[in-house]
Amino acid sequence: QKEVEQNSGPLSVPEGAIASLNCTYSDRGSQSFFWYRQYSGKSPELIMSIYSNGDKEDGRFTAQLNKASQYVSLLIRDSQPSDSATYLCAGGDSGGYQKVTFGTGTKLQVIP
């Protein structure tokens, strides 16, 4: 069974610091990886997708993928209180969205 593992947290960081969120996956066949942000009581929102080994940057967010280690991470620079949310990691078989497996999420708290 495919699994995506995340530390549930909460992860607390001070405002302005770098938040580092980590995720491991069990299926070596996974080709696509996604980070979603979910505010309490709201639906998930895609913030990053990554398909190749290495880093992908988008504004304050950097996704990192290491397929050899089956490891995905998300770095949030200059963390803001508005970044406080649960971050879901997800892995898929291909570039499409069928059979995407979600992790349980890491709750991030940014302390002003």
Next chain:
Amino acid sequence: SAVISQKPSRDICQRGTSLTIQCQVDSQVTMMFWYRQQPGQSLTLIATANQGSEATYESGFVIDKFPISRPNLTFSTLTVSNMSPEDSSIYLCSVEATSGDTQYFGPGTRLTVL
């Protein structure tokens, strides 16, 4: 980006009854999905709603319990049948963007079964 609406946004239902959740998208989409998110847990895919054919269910989910309709490319319904308290959850529909590079989620339906 696709705008997705769901009805109802929340409901409290009695054991043994059924609830139909509607999902409406503001543009035609090929792929629509139904997820469940139980309290404190992640999203679990229930089924893929196929237009013009029967839905494709994931392991552990059956049509008798979660019948799905997809009459056109902008609309789908999920029915939770013969509900029990274990069905209390948030139910979300989602669509794949035409670019294939992202997935949009609806606002969700929060269901409580007493």
